[in-house]
Amino acid sequence: MGKLGVEMVPDSADYRLMSQRAVDHLLEFKEHNLFLRGIVPRVGFPSTVVYYARKEREAGESKYPLKK
Secondary structure, eight states, X not given: OOTTSSOOXXXXXXXXXXXXXXXHHHTTOOOSSOOHHHHHHHHXXXXXXOOOOOOXXXXXXXXXXXXX
């Protein structure tokens, strides 16, 4: 259990297939930059994990800033 009080899947991506009902609940949050990996489990809808083999990055290194 993490600091948010929910179980989070390590190394997970933010790709999701969600019902309209679940999306409607998320839209009730007024924040613009929600931490989806922590908020989605707190909304309380059933979920499952789909595991897959991730390929190595093909083009150099990520330029994504960690302090964003």
